[in-house]
Amino acid sequence: TYENVTCIDCKVSIGGKDSSVYLYLVDGLLIDTGAKILEDELISFYEATSFEQVVLTHGHEDHVGTAAWIERNRNMPILIxxxxxxxxxxxxxxxxxxxxxxxxxxxxxxxxxxxxxxTGSYKWSVIYTP
Structure with a gap:
């Protein structure tokens, strides 16, 4: 956590080497949901953490993989x-x-x-970067 921004650093093994998948939590906003393969690891985080909405940066599988779990188990908007x-x-x-x-x-x-x-304290501008 740095200045109220929490970085969740998850590891996925690719070819025998760890690759990081990052999620961020700031002011009740979860940014990205990681890969489906990380779901068991992330469920405990989701259950223990307060957040009100999710923004997905894009639709790749390492960014949206656990969004369906959040949709089923938490009542909040998931935005993309x-x-x-x-x-x-x-x-x-x-x-x-x-x-x-x-x-x-x-x-x-x-x-x-x-x-x-x-969010509770901020108004974020969305920048589309195709």
Missing amino acids: HENGIVPCSKPANYRKYRQDTWGIREPFTPQRLGDTVE
């Missing part, structure tokens, strides 16, 4: 850029090596991320 809504609402469709590395994320129903996100 409009281009990610349809792909995330369907079963994962990516190559086997990626499924083996990150796990197979379940479909979930995100909402459209607007131009700003408000």
Whole structure:
């Protein structure tokens, strides 16, 4: 934790080497949900931590992998850029090596991320970077 920003650093083994997957928590906002393969590790964090909304930076499997668990178990908005809504609402469709590395994320129903996100103390500007 640094100045009220908590970084959750999870490790995934890729080719025998650890690769980091980061989630951030600031002012009740969870940024990204990590990979499905990390779900068991992250559930205890989710159950012990207070947050009110989730923003997904993009729809890759290492960023949205546990969003379906949050959707089923926590009552809060999960937001993503409009281009990610349809792909995330369907079963994962990516190559086997990626499924083996990150796990197979379940479909979930995100909402459209607007131009700003408000938390208790901040108003965040969303910058689209295709």
